[in-house]
Amino acid sequence: MTYLAKPKLHHPSLPKNKVGYTRRDYEGAISTLCAGCGHDSISAAIVQACFELDIEPHRVAKLSGIGCSSKTPTYFLGNSHGFNSVHGRMPSVLTGANLANRDLLYLGVSGDGDSASIGIGQFVHCIRRGVNMVYIVENNGVYGLTKGQFSATADRGSKSKRGAVNADSAVDMVALALQLGATYVARSFSGDKAQLVPLIKGAIEHRGAAFLDVISPCVAFNNHEGSTKSYDYIREHNEAVNRIDFISPRAPITTDYEPGSVQEVLQPDGSVLRLRKLAADYDPHNRIAVMNYLQEHQARGEVVTGLLYVDPEAHDLHAHLNTVAAPLNQLDEAALCPGSKVLEQINASLR
Amino acid sequence: MPKQIQRTNDFVVKFANVNGSGSASANELFAKAILRMGVPVSPRNIFPSNIQGLPTWYEARVSEAGYLGRRGSVDMMVAMNPQTWDQDVKEIEPGGYLFYDSSKPLPQSKFRDDINVIGVPLTEICNREYSDPRQRQLFKNIIYVGVLSALLEIDPAEIEKLFSEQYKGKEKLLASNIKALHMGRDYAQANLTCPSGLRVQRSDKVGKQIFIDGNSAAALGCVYGGATVAAWYPITPSSSLAEAFGRYCSKLRVDKETGENRYAIIQAEDELASVGIVIGAAWNGARAFTATSGPGISLMSEFIGLAYFAEIPAVIIDVQRGGPSTGMPTRTQQSDILACAYASHGDTKHVLLFPEDPNECFQMTASALDLADRLQTPVFVMTDLDIGMNQRLCAPLEWDDARQMDRGKVMTREDLDAGKPFGRYTDVDGDGIPYRTYPGTHPTRGAYFTRGTTKDIHAKYSEDGAVYVYNMQRLLKKFESAKSLVPAPVLRAGDSPSKFGVIYFGSTSPAMDEALDMLAELGIPVDALRVRAFPFNETVDDFIAEHEQVFVVEQNRDAQLHKLLVNECAIERSKLLPVLHFDGTPITARFIVGDIEEKLRLFNVTPIKKVAS
Ligand SMILES: Cc1ncc(C[n+]2csc(CCOP(=O)(O)OP(=O)(O)O)c2C)c(N)n1
Ligand code: SF4
Ligand SMILES: [Mg+2]
Numbered sequence: 001m002t003y004l005a006k007p008k009l010h011h012p013s014l015p016k017n018k019v020g021y022t023r024r025d026y027e028g029a030i031s032t033l034c035a036g037c038g039h040d041s042i043s044a045a046i047v048q049a050c051f052e053l054d055i056e057p058h059r060v061a062k063l064s065g066i067g068c069s070s071k072t073p074t075y076f077l078g079n080s081h082g083f084n085s086v087h088g089r090m091p092s093v094l095t096g097a098n099l100a101n102r103d104l105l106y107l108g109v110s111g112d113g114d115s116a117s118i119g120i121g122q123f124v125h126c127i128r129r130g131v132n133m134v135y136i137v138e139n140n141g142v143y144g145l146t147k148g149q150f151s152a153t154a155d156r157g158s159k160s161k162r163g164a165v166n167a168d169s170a171v172d173m174v175a176l177a178l179q180l181g182a183t184y185v186a187r188s189f190s191g192d193k194a195q196l197v198p199l200i201k202g203a204i205e206h207r208g209a210a211f212l213d214v215i216s217p218c219v220a221f222n223n224h225e226g227s228t229k230s231y232d233y234i235r236e237h238n239e240a241v242n243r244i245d246f247i248s249p250r251a252p253i254t255t256d257y258e259p260g261s262v263q264e265v266l267q268p269d270g271s272v273l274r275l276r277k278l279a280a281d282y283d284p285h286n287r288i289a290v291m292n293y294l295q296e297h298q299a300r301g302e303v304v305t306g307l308l309y310v311d312p313e314a315h316d317l318h319a320h321l322n323t324v325a326a327p328l329n330q331l332d333e334a335a336l337c338p339g340s341k342v343l344e345q346i347n348a349s350l351r
Numbered sequence: 352m353p354k355q356i357q358r359t360n361d362f363v364v365k366f367a368n369v370n371g372s373g374s375a376s377a378n379e380l381f382a383k384a385i386l387r388m389g390v391p392v393s394p395r396n397i398f399p400s401n402i403q404g405l406p407t408w409y410e411a412r413v414s415e416a417g418y419l420g421r422r423g424s425v426d427m428m429v430a431m432n433p434q435t436w437d438q439d440v441k442e443i444e445p446g447g448y449l450f451y452d453s454s455k456p457l458p459q460s461k462f463r464d465d466i467n468v469i470g471v472p473l474t475e476i477c478n479r480e481y482s483d484p485r486q487r488q489l490f491k492n493i494i495y496v497g498v499l500s501a502l503l504e505i506d507p508a509e510i511e512k513l514f515s516e517q518y519k520g521k522e523k524l525l526a527s528n529i530k531a532l533h534m535g536r537d538y539a540q541a542n543l544t545c546p547s548g549l550r551v552q553r554s555d556k557v558g559k560q561i562f563i564d565g566n567s568a569a570a571l572g573c574v575y576g577g578a579t580v581a582a583w584y585p586i587t588p589s590s591s592l593a594e595a596f597g598r599y600c601s602k603l604r605v606d607k608e609t610g611e612n613r614y615a616i617i618q619a620e621d622e623l624a625s626v627g628i629v630i631g632a633a634w635n636g637a638r639a640f641t642a643t644s645g646p647g648i649s650l651m652s653e654f655i656g657l658a659y660f661a662e663i664p665a666v667i668i669d670v671q672r673g674g675p676s677t678g679m680p681t682r683t684q685q686s687d688i689l690a691c692a693y694a695s696h697g698d699t700k701h702v703l704l705f706p707e708d709p710n711e712c713f714q715m716t717a718s719a720l721d722l723a724d725r726l727q728t729p730v731f732v733m734t735d736l737d738i739g740m741n742q743r744l745c746a747p748l749e750w751d752d753a754r755q756m757d758r759g760k761v762m763t764r765e766d767l768d769a770g771k772p773f774g775r776y777t778d779v780d781g782d783g784i785p786y787r788t789y790p791g792t793h794p795t796r797g798a799y800f801t802r803g804t805t806k807d808i809h810a811k812y813s814e815d816g817a818v819y820v821y822n823m824q825r826l827l828k829k830f831e832s833a834k835s836l837v838p839a840p841v842l843r844a845g846d847s848p849s850k851f852g853v854i855y856f857g858s859t860s861p862a863m864d865e866a867l868d869m870l871a872e873l874g875i876p877v878d879a880l881r882v883r884a885f886p887f888n889e890t891v892d893d894f895i896a897e898h899e900q901v902f903v904v905e906q907n908r909d910a911q912l913h914k915l916l917v918n919e920c921a922i923e924r925s926k927l928l929p930v931l932h933f934d935g936t937p938i939t940a941r942f943i944v945g946d947i948e949e950k951l952r953l954f955n956v957t958p959i960k961k962v963a964s
């Protein structure tokens with residue numbers, strides 16, 4: 001574990017982004033996770049994505065459940081409000097928070113135990129509702145915090161550190177998210193920063209339910225031979241269907257890719273996701289085709305990564321509920337309370 | 352000839368109906384017509400289940416004296432459900448009346464010879480008049496209201512006026528309803544002895560009072576109190592509260608220019624999610640509530656503890672019912688008191704409010720939103736099926752337009768810019784209540800991390816025992832502060848000094864009012880204290896101290912309020928005597944008086960007069 005305190009003072013020459021923050025301003029407290037834990041790499045990717053996207057840290061609300069993965073919001077975005085809620089229930093808390101103030105950016109961080117076991121119901125329903133959020137599952141196939149029991153995403157036949165073999169079939173969160181109507185679905189690997197950072201950026205800019213399944217090896221309990229969530233296993237079986245570059249609406253669009261292998265996805269906010277296609281037959285806009293593709297490739301033992309599905313015209317929960325543009329938490333008495341005259345009319349109708 | 356009960360403005364009519372037959376609106380019409388004549392009525396729905404075709408009852412007590420509690424026993428049964436005939440006939444008081452549909456002859460053995468039987472061939476009349484089966488069904492109900500208006504001397508003009516309000520602009524419907532009403536009246540006047548021994552006589556005891564169910568009133572309290580987020584999962588008897596909130600919001604909370612909503616309602620996947628949504632919304636500065644019943648409280652427990660420890664406002668309206676599963680749960684009880692007072696794990700206790708009627712449902716839900724923000728903690732509004740799902744006569748709802756939402760201790764961007772120090776769990780004011788910030792307030796100050804137990808006064812992660820103890824003590828101090836913020840108990844002193852006291856709360860109120868009058872008449876003056884909130888105000892301790900014996904009247908088996916008093920007040924346990932009613936029917940004055948009389952015998956107190964039943 002690393003307990004070394006970071007120096008507080010910023011180096012004056014650290015580069016600043018457009019909103020005047022350095023990369024360090026997006027960091028949090030020192031991680032107390034195991035050295036080498038995949039989760040820390042995901043935190044670093046979140047820091048980089050937010051820095052590069054020029055997001056003001058205080059405009060982000062980070063929410064989590066319980067688990068090693070759910071502890072990570074302490075380790076990034078130290079100037080954002082955070083909420084370490086209860087095991088498996090981050091989605092409902094995030095949904096409520098989002099309803100209260102639609103203007104903030106909601107980052108939900110969870111684990112495979114948190115989201116695929118105890119919290120699978122809440123996961124399902126917040127995706128169904130199209131809550132505008134980035135939902136990241138840091139997927140290690142085990143319960144890290146409670147010391148290595150199998151989680152529901154552990155593949156059938158995979159072996160625990162103590163040698164037990166998992167006989168249950170795995171919950172595939174990507175397949176679930178697709179089926180439930182998530183409008184941005186990606187899978188990546190904590191060890192692949194080049195792929196992960198742009199995927200997070202794309203998810204942040206997406207207006208709707210964005211789900212990222214990030215395979216994140218647990219070095220303490222699930223990084224051995226026989227595990228299908230170890231660094232080695234994922235490096236060997238990773239089938240990236242595309243690499244994306246995230247182009248902010250403010251940046252000039254340059255074309256330095258081979259035509260034919262590049263596809264551009266324009267999001268409603270003007271940002272562009274430039275997909276470098278690695279699998280020629282992959283179309284991330286056709287939900288059914290995506291589901292089939294994933295099933296076929298997974299049956300071959302491949303772990304498909306990349307931007308798997310995106311609907312650039314997504315609507316979110318606020319659109320479904322037709323709520324006012326102003327955040328609900330800012331409405332005052334005049335906007336909310338109908339007053340005594342109306343109450344007298346109501347009384348009169350009750351006599 | 353059996354004797355005939357003679358009562359004016361003081362009797363009980365019970366309707367035995369089949370669910371889904373359209374009887375509910377006819378029965379309400381009956382009650383409202385009597386109210387319009389200035390005579391108080393308190394109706395109660397008894398519905399073993401909401402399934403179409405199964406039995407339901409509607410018991411209306413007419414009481415000029417204004418006693419709105421359930422009386423017990425029946426003076427007239429309107430027996431419209433063959434399935435429950437035997438049971439319904441049995442319930443009638445000797446000398447009472449049985450009104451039934453005589454279209455099909457029934458054997459003599461189906462009747463009793465100590466009651467007065469009034470047969471009207473309702474089906475026959477309907478079949479003759481209407482060909483459409485739906486019309487036959489609906490107008491049959493109106494025809495029986497017509498018959499009753501003749502039997503009980505209800506002014507038909509009042510019923511017609513109610514029709515014309517209901518069917519404004521729908522002249523055809525209006526005319527056909529009036530016709531059906533008179534068909535019933537004409538039949539009764541031609542063939543029956545009218546009036547019967549039961550009569551309604553115009554009076555002036557209703558005045559400005561309104562007739563509303565507690566769930567609707569509570570929903571209005573949420574609208575007026577500024578709730579913008581509601582999350583719920585359907586459960587009887589609370590569902591109609593969330594539904595009423597939606598109905599009122601769609602009228603009162605839509606932006607006129609844009610057509611957009613100033614509210615968000617989520618029918619969640621379960622109660623865990625409902626309360627999670629409420630907590631998330633309140634953490635983020637919106638006023639939020641959920642409505643549920645006992646089973647929902649059990650599911651919410653873990654989250655309730657989190658909100659207590661993390662100090663997040665949440666309003667939970669518990670419309671109590673009888674226990675798990677189905678069946679009894681569609682009956683009323685006050686049996687979630689302990690479950691809510693100490694809900695969750697670790698050391699927790701919560702603020703409870705006990706409304707007595709719809710008017711207080713309105714007031715207390717609005718106050719609960721203020722209290723939750725002020726105290727940064729879950730606040731429970733403990734209603735029950737009896738108040739929640741029955742229309743009840745009560746004082747008109749009032750709102751002071753100068754009233755502002757009390758958002759509690761929230762630091763703004765301006766406060767932070769002005770350099771006010773911020774420590775999320777610091778007791779700055781000495782009342783145990785810390786300051787909070789909403790997410791997104793300030794670019795560099797005021798952000799904090801919310802977690803359950805393990806944090807210091809600056810919300811930094813800490814597993815230090817001393818830090819934990821400090822925080823837990825502060826939460827106790829906050830609970831002390833709550834005592835003076837919650838609604839105070841209401842004292843009703845007896846006419847003469849008494850060594851006996853009675854403590855009661857919530858929906859027991861109308862039965863208790865009547866019981867106190869009955870006890871006074873018996874020569875047993877009793878002082879009464881209606882508790883309106885937990886934590887208990889000091890006056891509760893004082894009241895117990897001032898009396899030799901104090902009865903604690905409640906509608907549950909385990910004497911839950913009694914236990915809470917023993918647990919939380921510095922009092923002698925032996926002074927408190929539980930009076931417990933928990934068979935699923937609303938408590939009656941007769942029950943209370945009977946039980947208290949019996950207990951008093953142990954103290955050698957004998958009534959000087961006998962109660963007339
Ligand atoms: C209601 C409840 N049950 C059990 C636990 C214990 N618990 C804490 S974390 C955890 C599993 C976490 O697994 P995962 O979400 O995969 O996170 P990881 O530690 O692997 O990142 C469990 C079972 C709890 N906190 N709450
Ligand atoms: S136990 Fe596993 S998941 Fe938890 S911090 Fe260590 S490596 Fe990461
Ligand atoms: Mg895990």
